Amino acid sequence: MSSVLTIRGGVPLSGKVSVRGAKNLVPKAMVAALLGSGPSVLRNVPEIKDVEVVTSLLRLHGVRVERDPHTGDLTLDPQDAKSAASADIDAHAGDSRIPILLCGPLIHAIGEAFIPDLGGCRIGDRPIDFHLDVLRHFGAVVDKRPGGISISAPKGLKGAKIALPYPSVGATEQVLLSATRAEGITELRGAATEPEVIDLIAVLQKMGALISVQTDRTIWIEGVPELGSYTHKALPDRNESASWASAALATRGDIFVEGASQRDMMTFLNVYRKLGGGLQIEDDGIRFFHPGGTLSPLVLETDVHPGFMTDWQQPLVVALTQADGVSIVHETVYENRFGFTDALRRMGATIQVHRECLGSVPCRFGQRNFLHSAVISGPTKLHGADIDIPDLRGGFSHLIAALAADGVSRATGVDIIKRGYEHFTDKLQALGADFDLEERA
Numbered sequence: 001m002s003s004v005l006t007i008r009g010g011v012p013l014s015g016k017v018s019v020r021g022a023k024n025l026v027p028k029a030m031v032a033a034l035l036g037s038g039p040s041v042l043r044n045v046p047e048i049k050d051v052e053v054v055t056s057l058l059r060l061h062g063v064r065v066e067r068d069p070h071t072g073d074l075t076l077d078p079q080d081a082k083s084a085a086s087a088d089i090d091a092h093a094g095d096s097r098i099p100i101l102l103c104g105p106l107i108h109a110i111g112e113a114f115i116p117d118l119g120g121c122r123i124g125d126r127p128i129d130f131h132l133d134v135l136r137h138f139g140a141v142v143d144k145r146p147g148g149i150s151i152s153a154p155k156g157l158k159g160a161k162i163a164l165p166y167p168s169v170g171a172t173e174q175v176l177l178s179a180t181r182a183e184g185i186t187e188l189r190g191a192a193t194e195p196e197v198i199d200l201i202a203v204l205q206k207m208g209a210l211i212s213v214q215t216d217r218t219i220w221i222e223g224v225p226e227l228g229s230y231t232h233k234a235l236p237d238r239n240e241s242a243s244w245a246s247a248a249l250a251t252r253g254d255i256f257v258e259g260a261s262q263r264d265m266m267t268f269l270n271v272y273r274k275l276g277g278g279l280q281i282e283d284d285g286i287r288f289f290h291p292g293g294t295l296s297p298l299v300l301e302t303d304v305h306p307g308f309m310t311d312w313q314q315p316l317v318v319a320l321t322q323a324d325g326v327s328i329v330h331e332t333v334y335e336n337r338f339g340f341t342d343a344l345r346r347m348g349a350t351i352q353v354h355r356e357c358l359g360s361v362p363c364r365f366g367q368r369n370f371l372h373s374a375v376i377s378g379p380t381k382l383h384g385a386d387i388d389i390p391d392l393r394g395g396f397s398h399l400i401a402a403l404a405a406d407g408v409s410r411a412t413g414v415d416i417i418k419r420g421y422e423h424f425t426d427k428l429q430a431l432g433a434d435f436d437l438e439e440r441a
């Protein structure tokens, strides 16, 4: 499918949208079900592409995945787990990064894994070296093959002492999913502690895993021979919530995001308020609105949790084009996450990207020639343009810019947005956006 969205911008988005379970948790909780001895139930599952991809991959491996047609809850039964042909796995892997997390659970369930080359957003090189090092520490044998890697563990997985060079979310999850049923104790230093990582730990604890998170980014896991099942309601998607919040500001609108969770978004909410965005925090969601008047520019750097999440950066940059003065954004998580600003410049934004670290702390990318700092001058009037959606958040940012702009924009490649934004065109419609969608097979 290659759908085309034609947006007539300039309409303030106003109304209510609901967010469900987080894209960065739900597929991983689905993978965790493979570690259990009985059927698990996952609630609050969004209808997004990454969930479809993992459903297909699990089914290929013999896991029964059933969706309740009324609630959307998933039941995942791993009792008949089996091997799958590498060509089939490759054909079902889609544009997702989740397949790499099947390694530990598949080794525990069936003794081997084939992992195809990964998809995901093109926002940097995105190597998997930490993952492979982690697996080798557990005693796995990793073979590079055309189109992917094959992994086995002739002597089973054994607990290990591991230190990550950077608090990678995926590598931390790789450790959790491999160590819970490994023999012995695992000590992980330099772990990521994002809310989605903690929610995955909650899922594993429900299954019977013994995991303790220390205050210094160390995680202890005592391996157990068997895990049971879980029933779990996925935490809400804080990244989708932040995207709608940015859309409200950039279009001078007013959006109540039902399901948005204050606890997981505190850093974002502070920044939003400093920028001049209006907030009303309720038990069941958060209202984000433009209170009128001007927005204040700010200096911001992305970081691992509890810092400012990198996935919030791209949508917020569109709102910064409307602030009164110069804002600076230093991206320290991905080396190449400002490519999306090319299209914003074509739409009238004034944004320069720099190789230097324009932040309080020099990051890993400062000496390596990456355009990873942005200087945004505003306010600038945006005008419509033709856009080809490059990646998930960059693409959503382009849509926000088109919605805020004067005139007509035409966006191709919008299906990428479905990786992480559930029913986004229905939500745009509910918010009063003026657009047409041409679905192409």
Ligand SMILES: CC(=O)N[C@H]1[C@@H](OP(=O)(O)OP(=O)(O)OC[C@H]2O[C@@H](n3ccc(=O)[nH]c3=O)[C@H](O)[C@@H]2O)O[C@H](CO)[C@@H](O)[C@@H]1O
Binding pocket: 023, 024, 025, 097, 098, 124, 125, 126, 127, 128, 129, 130, 131, 132, 166, 167, 168, 169, 170, 171, 192, 194, 310, 311, 333, 334, 335
């Ligand atoms: C599906 C999912 O949950 N995706 C999220 C996850 O991605 P993901 O888990 O892929 O991101 P990581 O936290 O692993 O990546 C952080 C940094 O570590 C580097 N790195 C990572 C692994 C590795 O083996 N080698 C290596 O060098 C990456 O290139 C990047 O510079 O966390 C990111 C950081 O919060 C988010 O932006 C993504 O939305």
Ligand SMILES: C=C(OP(=O)(O)O)C(=O)O
Binding pocket: 023, 096, 097, 119, 120, 121, 123, 239, 311, 392, 393, 420
């Ligand atoms: C980078 C992202 O996702 P992924 O890791 O799935 O590519 C994202 O959600 O912004």
